[in-house]
Amino acid sequence: MTQPMDLAGPAGQSARRGMLLRRTVAAVLVTLLLGVAAGFLWAAVAPRPYLVMTGPGAAQVTSAESSAFIGGDGWYCLICLAGGIISGLVGYLLAVRGHHPAGMALVLLAGLGASLIALWIGQHSGQASYQHLLSTLPAGRHLNASLSLGAHSAIALWPLAAGIMAGALELNDTLRDRKRDAQDGRALALD
Numbered sequence: 001m002t003q004p005m006d007l008a009g010p011a012g013q014s015a016r017r018g019m020l021l022r023r024t025v026a027a028v029l030v031t032l033l034l035g036v037a038a039g040f041l042w043a044a045v046a047p048r049p050y051l052v053m054t055g056p057g058a059a060q061v062t063s064a065e066s067s068a069f070i071g072g073d074g075w076y077c078l079i080c081l082a083g084g085i086i087s088g089l090v091g092y093l094l095a096v097r098g099h100h101p102a103g104m105a106l107v108l109l110a111g112l113g114a115s116l117i118a119l120w121i122g123q124h125s126g127q128a129s130y131q132h133l134l135s136t137l138p139a140g141r142h143l144n145a146s147l148s149l150g151a152h153s154a155i156a157l158w159p160l161a162a163g164i165m166a167g168a169l170e171l172n173d174t175l176r177d178r179k180r181d182a183q184d185g186r187a188l189a190l191d
Helices: 010-045 068-096 100-124 127-136 152-190
Strands: 050-055 058-061 142-144
Touching: 010 068, 010 100, 068 100, 068 152, 100 152, 127 142
Parallel strands: none
Antiparallel strands: 050 058, 050 142
């Protein structure tokens, strides 16, 4: 017959730390995998500027007023905001709730990592075919430019959204606990 584990003793503390570590690693992995998916999604949906070949290996934008530059940045921002909200929720449920500072720091760092992964994948997806076309097409032919992020500050959107989401959920729990404690205190005072 197995004995129940004493969660107050050293073995119980070690088991709690192990569980926390596994949950935190899971939250970080989920966030980083969301970053991979976000990069491929950004590469698939973001518009690219239209270029015309001007010579061997050289091209320029056909319309300097193209909205494709803003559209590409806009899609990256929207995808990072959505990813941040999802990873903030997952991070809160797995790592932040009950383990406040360390869990929150890891949620923020994982969000930064996810936004950088999404940026790298999005900018490198299709890069080989773009370089091939750039080096082989004759002057006057058209092609789409490779994807790039103009607003590098958008990288901060994922950890910002994750932090706001996890922080709001933690604030909600704290306020609910304080309200419950105040009600319990009033009930005891009435007895």
